[in-house]
Amino acid sequence: xxxxxxxxxxxxxxxxxxxxxxxxxxxxxxxxxxxxxxxxxxxxxxxxxxxxxxxxxxxxxxxxxxxxxxxxxxxxxxxxxxxxxxxxxxxxxxxxxxxxxxxxxxxxxxxxxxxxxxxxxxxxxxxxxxxxxxxxxxxxxxxxxxxxxxxxxxxxxxxxxxxxxxxxxxxxxxxxxxxxxxxxxxxxxxxxxxxxxxxxxxxxxxxxxxxxxxxxxxxxxxxxxxxxxxxxxxxxxxxxxxxxxxxxxxxxxxxxxxxxxxxxxxxxxxxxxxxxxxxxxxxxxxxxxxxxxxxxxxxxxxxxxxxxxxxxxxxxxxxxxxx
Amino acid sequence: xxxxxxxxxxxxxxxxxxxxxxxxxxxxxxxxxxxxxxxxxxxxxxxxxxxxxxxxxxxxxxxxxxxxxxxxxxxxxxxxxxxxxxxxxxxxxxxxxxxxxxxxxxxxxxxxxxxxxxxxxxxxxxxxxxxxxxxxxxxxxxxxxxxxxxxxxxxxxxxxxxxxxxxxxxxxxxxxxxxxxxxxxxxxxxxxxxxxxxxxxxxxxxxxxxxxxxxxxxxxxxxxxxxxxxxxxxxxxxxxxxxxxxxxxxxxxxxxxxxxxxxxxxxxxxxxxxxxxxxxxxxxxxxxxxxxxxxxxxx
Numbered sequence: 001x002x003x004x005x006x007x008x009x010x011x012x013x014x015x016x017x018x019x020x021x022x023x024x025x026x027x028x029x030x031x032x033x034x035x036x037x038x039x040x041x042x043x044x045x046x047x048x049x050x051x052x053x054x055x056x057x058x059x060x061x062x063x064x065x066x067x068x069x070x071x072x073x074x075x076x077x078x079x080x081x082x083x084x085x086x087x088x089x090x091x092x093x094x095x096x097x098x099x100x101x102x103x104x105x106x107x108x109x110x111x112x113x114x115x116x117x118x119x120x121x122x123x124x125x126x127x128x129x130x131x132x133x134x135x136x137x138x139x140x141x142x143x144x145x146x147x148x149x150x151x152x153x154x155x156x157x158x159x160x161x162x163x164x165x166x167x168x169x170x171x172x173x174x175x176x177x178x179x180x181x182x183x184x185x186x187x188x189x190x191x192x193x194x195x196x197x198x199x200x201x202x203x204x205x206x207x208x209x210x211x212x213x214x215x216x217x218x219x220x221x222x223x224x225x226x227x228x229x230x231x232x233x234x235x236x237x238x239x240x241x242x243x244x245x246x247x248x249x250x251x252x253x254x255x256x257x258x259x260x261x262x263x264x265x266x267x268x269x270x271x272x273x274x275x276x277x278x279x280x281x282x283x284x285x286x287x288x289x290x291x292x293x294x295x296x297x298x299x300x301x302x303x304x305x306x307x308x309x310x311x312x313x314x315x316x317x318x319x320x321x322x323x
Numbered sequence: 324x325x326x327x328x329x330x331x332x333x334x335x336x337x338x339x340x341x342x343x344x345x346x347x348x349x350x351x352x353x354x355x356x357x358x359x360x361x362x363x364x365x366x367x368x369x370x371x372x373x374x375x376x377x378x379x380x381x382x383x384x385x386x387x388x389x390x391x392x393x394x395x396x397x398x399x400x401x402x403x404x405x406x407x408x409x410x411x412x413x414x415x416x417x418x419x420x421x422x423x424x425x426x427x428x429x430x431x432x433x434x435x436x437x438x439x440x441x442x443x444x445x446x447x448x449x450x451x452x453x454x455x456x457x458x459x460x461x462x463x464x465x466x467x468x469x470x471x472x473x474x475x476x477x478x479x480x481x482x483x484x485x486x487x488x489x490x491x492x493x494x495x496x497x498x499x500x501x502x503x504x505x506x507x508x509x510x511x512x513x514x515x516x517x518x519x520x521x522x523x524x525x526x527x528x529x530x531x532x533x534x535x536x537x538x539x540x541x542x543x544x545x546x547x548x549x550x551x552x553x554x555x556x557x558x559x560x561x562x563x564x565x566x567x568x569x570x571x572x573x574x575x576x577x578x579x580x581x582x583x584x585x586x587x588x589x590x591x592x593x594x595x596x597x598x599x600x601x602x603x604x605x606x607x608x609x610x611x612x613x614x615x616x617x618x619x620x621x622x
Contacts, residue, residue: 013453013456016453017456017457017460020453020454020457021457021461024457024461028469028470028473029473140600140603140604140607141596141600143603144545144549144596144599144600144603145592145595145596145599146549146552146553146556146571146592146595146596147553148553148556148557148571148575149552149556149571149588149592149595149596152571152575152580152588152592153588153589153592155580156580156583156585156588160580160581160583161583167580167581257462258460258461258462258463258464259462259463261462261464261465262462262463262464262465262553265464265465265468265557266464266553266556266557269557270575270580280465280468281557284468284472284557284558284559285558287472289472292468292469292472293469295465296465296466296469299462299465300460300461300462300465303460303461303462304460307460
């Protein structure tokens with residue numbers, strides 16, 4: 001299969017997925033509990049005029065097919081409705097909070113991959129030794145912890161008992177800094193704890209996948225061949241095993257994005273980090289359904305896009321996929 | 324090769340398989356440890372709630388709220404003066420029940436879709452697997468949260484939401500195994516003597532994917548328990564039920580973190596970690612038993 005048809009196939013698959021998600025999003029908010037109106041009534045803050053406006057906006061007097069058409073049309077013009085809580089278009093509310101989340105997720109992911117790959121290599125190359133067993137157990141334990149609980153513990157230790165980091169937030173509200181350096185230091189001070197916590201949660205999986213992937217590669221025939229040829233232990237690892245063992249890590253980053261977003265919701269909730277996760281928690285507690293729906297769609301499209309990128313990247317990295 | 328097995332009763336074969344399985348499994352320290360922890364919590368969930376009751380802590384006739392542990396109340400009290408230790412014990416039952424029920428739903432959906440998809444192939448397969456891929460790619464927690472928020476907070480809804488969102492991985496694994504099993508001679512033989520599709524799927528394919536179902540159940544159970552805790556923590560749980568996740572939810576929202584009430588925040592979390600860990604350990608051990616490739620070559 002050549003590159004073009006591969007790209008075409010993967011892209012169309014991604015588009016179908018997005019379409020199904022749009023369908024789910026549409027029906028989930030309409031059919032499951034009744035219609036949006038019945039959901040809205042649960043919100044005690046809604047007024048009669050607002051109710052009528054929503055009914056009109058969703059076109060609820062029309063049949064389902066027309067409703068779906070209106071929904072799709074609005075979607076493509078970037079209209080995700082407007083938030084009950086913030087009285088702003090949902091897209092604006094979401095976009096405002098994207099940078100904070102990207103900053104948190106990006107830093108934590110890079111940090112955890114670097115540490116995870118290094119530790120994975122160490123554990124795999126010393127398989128069965130004390131350090132491998134301890135490391136493996138630690139990874140499994142971290143992997144078994146609820147993300148929000150790890151965050152709570154980190155806050156308790158470093159912000160409540162030792163008080164070396166702030167309890168949460170992204171910076172001092174209304175603070176004015178003498179120079180950019182001071183501002184940066186303050187930013188890092190606020191960012192440190194959530195980022196390290198996030199990395200701690202993500203690292204376990206990278207360690208495990210790197211270790212098992214490396215072990216699997218070590219069992220391959222070409223490793224035996226290389227050893228028979230007299231390749232040194234160092235080169236065996238660096239030139240023969242690592243490039244192949246890194247492949248699953250690449251896919252894991254993309255597949256993991258869904259998991260990472262789940263982590264962001266919890267970390268941002270505990271640390272009051274003003275990003276998408278915190279927004280989701282707020283939307284849940286306020287029953288702000290338009291924001292919830294918009295966020296769900298936004299996040300899903302981001303994940304599908306990331307998966308598509310990983311598929312394409314994987315093809316470049318692994319020549320075996322081409323055949 | 325398979326012929327002698329037909330002369331024995333199914334039970335004898337089962338017993339033999341189980342025995343040889345246990346021989347390998349029992350050499351795995353992690354597996355044994357996991358089994359031990361799980362047994363402990365299972366006993367706690369079954370008998371624990373009969374032994375304790377959530378009492379109000381009174382010291383010298385005065386109700387103490389958010390009190391650190393004392394000799395009478397080993398894990399202190401919460402914001403209403405209720406005994407945290409009793410809460411942890413009582414919470415074990417619903418927490419485990421939710422996890423198991425959700426796992427059962429998830430495994431049933433995953434196994435059915437996997438077997439049907441792999442067995443029929445062609446259009447059915449394409450359709451079902453596309454559907455599965457969609458579920459695999461949708462970020463999990465947001466999906467669960469959206470569904471839970473729309474359905475409203477109740478125990479049944481939590482179980483339903485976790486079960487309905489966590490089957491995709493199982494379906495994929497079961498499907499690929501089914502693809503290989505349906506080509507085996509005994510399936511062809513069954514077809515030759517006139518067995519229907521349903522019969523073949525239930526009596527020939529299901530028993531042969533069973534080890535995989537078994538190994539996967541353990542992993543799904545771990546995820547289900549974690550999901551229950553997280554959903555409850557984020558306020559999607561049933562506020563009338565005591566679960567570890569609900570305890571953590573109340574502790575967090577009542578400011579136990581800045582109060583430094585470690586006795587309220589740590590125990591429910593530790594229980595969750597231990598249960599999830601026991602499932603993970605068992606899953607890890609099963610993987611080593613069922614996947615010979617992972618066993619060491621030089622052994």
